[in-house]
Amino acid sequence: MAGPKRTNSGARDAFTLIDIVRVVGGLLFLNAFFSWWFTSTSTWGYNGKWINTQYLKHRLTNNYVNLTIDELALYNGSDMSLPIYIGVNGYVYDVTASRGIYGPKGSYSKLSGKDASRLYVTGCFMNPEEYTYDLRGLKEEEAKQELSEWQQFFEEHPKYWLAGYVQRPDPVGEPPAPCEHIKFPGRRTKNAGN
Numbered sequence: 001m002a003g004p005k006r007t008n009s010g011a012r013d014a015f016t017l018i019d020i021v022r023v024v025g026g027l028l029f030l031n032a033f034f035s036w037w038f039t040s041t042s043t044w045g046y047n048g049k050w051i052n053t054q055y056l057k058h059r060l061t062n063n064y065v066n067l068t069i070d071e072l073a074l075y076n077g078s079d080m081s082l083p084i085y086i087g088v089n090g091y092v093y094d095v096t097a098s099r100g101i102y103g104p105k106g107s108y109s110k111l112s113g114k115d116a117s118r119l120y121v122t123g124c125f126m127n128p129e130e131y132t133y134d135l136r137g138l139k140e141e142e143a144k145q146e147l148s149e150w151q152q153f154f155e156e157h158p159k160y161w162l163a164g165y166v167q168r169p170d171p172v173g174e175p176p177a178p179c180e181h182i183k184f185p186g187r188r189t190k191n192a193g194n
């Protein structure tokens, strides 16, 4: 019968495919065993987007959404079958990984399903009119700086990603009245969400 040759002592002198499968399988098993042992997870404690099937699918298909404001509103976390999206400066981010923050019961649920760019600049959470992308009346430099920092936060976040864009018609009517701006007290770096 064909197969790896055996030496006089009976030992084989070549690896077969089945040997390689055994070794790789054994290593994977040991990796999973020790990962569970030390971290109680099978991924050594990592739960970022690189093991999120939705993100991997998005990366493979390179598919970016292009939503209207009304369509974006559907992604506010109330429909569990849809991802949660937030809009910042016309960009749409997938923040489904933090349903506890952006879902219906979350502390920042009001940011979900809309482009509330103005609010990211002013921090005037109590004023419903602030949940808009209308930046009229704000200082251009301040708005640019704040929005670019928030975009960087969402783009570089370990669990969120850029999902696409939202079409924003030119705002009409009176812009929201000025309010006293509140600054974000935390650190908006890529590790801030960890």
Ligand code: HEM
Binding pocket: 098, 100, 101, 107, 108, 111, 119, 120, 121, 122, 123, 124, 182, 183, 184, 185, 192, 193
């Ligand atoms: C311009 C003003 C502000 C904006 C736009 C803002 C926005 C946000 C956003 C988007 C998050 C979620 C970050 C993530 O996904 O991990 C967050 C988290 C948080 N913010 Fe604010 N924030 C502002 C001001 C403040 C202020 C003034 C406070 C407190 C005095 C505060 C307290 C917090 C806390 C405690 C969290 C963590 C929430 C959690 O993990 O559930 N924020 N903020």
